[in-house]
Amino acid sequence: MSxxxxxxxxxxxxxxxxxxxxxxxxxFRNAAAxxxxxxxxxxxxxxxxxxxxxxxxxxxxxxxDCAALRLAGRVDGGxxxxxxxxxxxxxxxxxxGRVDDRRNDxxxxxxxxxxxxxxxxxxxxxxxxxxxxxxxxxxxxxxxKDLEFAFAQNPRLEEINRPFWRPDPKQAGEADLALAYGDxxxxxxxxxxxxxxxxxxxxDDRTTSSS
Amino acid sequence: MIVLLILTxxxxxxxxxxxxxxxxxxxxxxxRIWTNLCPDFTGFTRRDGRVNADRGTNRTxxxxxxxxxxxxxxLGVWAAGAGVLRTAWIYSCSPDGFAPSTSPGQCRGSLSxxxxxxxxxxxxxxxxxxxxAVGSMLGIALMAGFVGGAVGFLFGIPRYxxxxxxxxxxxxxxxxxxxxxxxxxxxxxxxxxxxxxDWLTNGIVVLSLVEVKxxxxxxxxxTQTAAEWLFNSRHGSPVVIAAAxxxxxxxxxxxxxxxxxLIITPLLAAIDASLQLPRGFGPEGPVGxxxxxxxxxxxxxxxxxxxxxxxxxxxxxETLRICHxxxxxxxxxxxxxxxxxxxxxxxxxxxxxxxxxYGAAARGYMHxxxxxxxx
Numbered sequence: 001m002s003x004x005x006x007x008x009x010x011x012x013x014x015x016x017x018x019x020x021x022x023x024x025x026x027x028f029r030n031a032a033a034x035x036x037x038x039x040x041x042x043x044x045x046x047x048x049x050x051x052x053x054x055x056x057x058x059x060x061x062x063x064x065d066c067a068a069l070r071l072a073g074r075v076d077g078g079x080x081x082x083x084x085x086x087x088x089x090x091x092x093x094x095x096x097g098r099v100d101d102r103r104n105d106x107x108x109x110x111x112x113x114x115x116x117x118x119x120x121x122x123x124x125x126x127x128x129x130x131x132x133x134x135x136x137x138x139x140x141x142x143x144x145k146d147l148e149f150a151f152a153q154n155p156r157l158e159e160i161n162r163p164f165w166r167p168d169p170k171q172a173g174e175a176d177l178a179l180a181y182g183d184x185x186x187x188x189x190x191x192x193x194x195x196x197x198x199x200x201x202x203x204d205d206r207t208t209s210s211s
Numbered sequence: 212m213i214v215l216l217i218l219t220x221x222x223x224x225x226x227x228x229x230x231x232x233x234x235x236x237x238x239x240x241x242x243r244i245w246t247n248l249c250p251d252f253t254g255f256t257r258r259d260g261r262v263n264a265d266r267g268t269n270r271t272x273x274x275x276x277x278x279x280x281x282x283x284x285x286l287g288v289w290a291a292g293a294g295v296l297r298t299a300w301i302y303s304c305s306p307d308g309f310a311p312s313t314s315p316g317q318c319r320g321s322l323s324x325x326x327x328x329x330x331x332x333x334x335x336x337x338x339x340x341x342x343x344a345v346g347s348m349l350g351i352a353l354m355a356g357f358v359g360g361a362v363g364f365l366f367g368i369p370r371y372x373x374x375x376x377x378x379x380x381x382x383x384x385x386x387x388x389x390x391x392x393x394x395x396x397x398x399x400x401x402x403x404x405x406x407x408x409d410w411l412t413n414g415i416v417v418l419s420l421v422e423v424k425x426x427x428x429x430x431x432x433x434t435q436t437a438a439e440w441l442f443n444s445r446h447g448s449p450v451v452i453a454a455a456x457x458x459x460x461x462x463x464x465x466x467x468x469x470x471x472x473l474i475i476t477p478l479l480a481a482i483d484a485s486l487q488l489p490r491g492f493g494p495e496g497p498v499g500x501x502x503x504x505x506x507x508x509x510x511x512x513x514x515x516x517x518x519x520x521x522x523x524x525x526x527x528x529e530t531l532r533i534c535h536x537x538x539x540x541x542x543x544x545x546x547x548x549x550x551x552x553x554x555x556x557x558x559x560x561x562x563x564x565x566x567x568x569y570g571a572a573a574r575g576y577m578h579x580x581x582x583x584x585x586x
Contacts, residue, residue: 013557013580016564017576019510022510023511025573036513068512068515116515176515
């Protein structure tokens with residue numbers, strides 16, 4: 001078999017592999033995280049050496065997957081690295097030098113993930129700070145802005161990701177936004193989910209899935 | 212006088228019997244012969260400008276077959292006449308019976324058959340001679356036709372267009388999953404005969420050019436000998452036997468070549484196609500790259516949730532069809548083939564993932580990453 005390319009420098013292939021490993025079975029879970037990180041490294045190398053070849057969809061998918069891995073604790077770095085990663089992608093200037101949030105996050109997933117990262121930060125700071133502190137209020141407002149942007153990009157996200165602010169008992173550990181949601185009006189202005197219609201969280205959605 | 216009448220009657224009977232025999236099998240033979248010798252070429256091209264291959268194939272084969280049939284009938288007629296004339300010659304040499312030697316001027320010591328009636332003896336000799344002449348001429352023609360057909364088969368057998376390494380590399384570089392059929396497969400067509408045909412055709416051409424003078428001499432010596440043995444070189448037999456051999460060789464060669472190219476080549480191609488791997492997924496194919504990441508057709512995105520809600524996507528019929536082409540191909544079968552390409556394995560893995568067989572897909576990707584990492 002002959003092939004001239006190098007798989008370990010092909011972000012697209014690595015992204016595919018990581019996602020397939022992630023859902024294959026438990027034996028491949030660690031491989032999924034490792035390959036996703038390899039995809040991120042390959043992406044960074046491509047950004048540096050051949051920025052014209054970077055594909056927006058692949059780039060955003062890789063960044064989103066790596067941020068999700070950090071938020072889930074499957075990769076070291078936690079919410080800080082996840083937020084840094086997401087902010088770098090969201091604030092990435094286009095070829096004309098301007099920052100275009102919409103093009104940098106086509107389906108709103110990155111803003112949602114950044115809201116989750118900030119939600120974890122909020123939970124972390126909640127141990128030492130009061131919800132009425134200005135820093136906490138600013139953080140809730142930042143979370144609300146991210147959610148607002150994400151829902152504007154893809155309204156389905158609000159329905160699918162309800163467990164992050166309105167978790168079922170089994171999902172309490174993953175409710176990154178529950179505290180921020182309950183501590184002030186900032187998030188409730190943005191989130192329109194009706195509890196009575198909590199079942200709206202559909203699983204047959206074609207456009208995206210949970211973050 | 213009686214003898215002449217009998218001879219005429221026998222010849223006519225033979226010719227009519229041949230025509231009748233053919234007519235019984237194929238009604239309207241004469242009309243078909245005419246139609247095939249003068250093909251109607253209207254309709255060979257379709258409205259869209261493409262050649263009507265089926266019609267062309269049938270017409271071409273019918274034309275060659277008809278010409279060969281006419282040639283054989285003419286040979287048979289000549290052979291029947293030669294048999295009759297030889298009988299007359301034998302009778303004139305030794306009217307009282309068979310002559311053991313029929314060389315010119317050596318009609319001595321005839322084998323007397325006095326117990327037979329004159330007419331019965333004559334009829335037996337006549338029939339035997341006609342059968343001998345017709346049988347030998349058809350035998351010669353058939354033999355030459357087989358030889359010509361075999362050579363025609365060798366010349367007509369298709370070259371196996373296996374892609375060489377550079378072509379494979381080019382295809383891989385074009386795109387991962389380029390929509391080109393890959394040659395790597397679990398089984399491959401045996402190309403020994405094709406290689407032998409290459410060698411033989413080259414050898415035949417070279418030998419023919421080098422030995423053309425000697426071959427001509429040997430050919431005419433052979434035909435002269437056959438004419439002497441069969442017809443004592445009478446009735447124009449040296450020329451007719453040479454013509455029979457050449458004509459049959461040409462007919463057989465044409466038939467063999469055309470039949471091989473028009474009938475056997477598509478069959479080989481169909482078999483080869485059935486042994487190849489499926490086409491796979493190209494970037495412009497049903498599973499486009501954009502959809503792959505926007506809608507996660509291949510595999511769900513990695514989620515923050517430990518148990519994210521599952522999504523079910525309806526693949527379109529074409530994508531499903533391509534996926535199911537990989538159903539009976541295992542990864543082990545695939546990687547055992549030394550000619551399998553990276554794209555083959557990638558397509559296989561994508562197909563498994565799209566069918567939600569993520570375990571198999573993961574093994575495929577694992578092999579790809581390991582393979583690439585080591586390359």
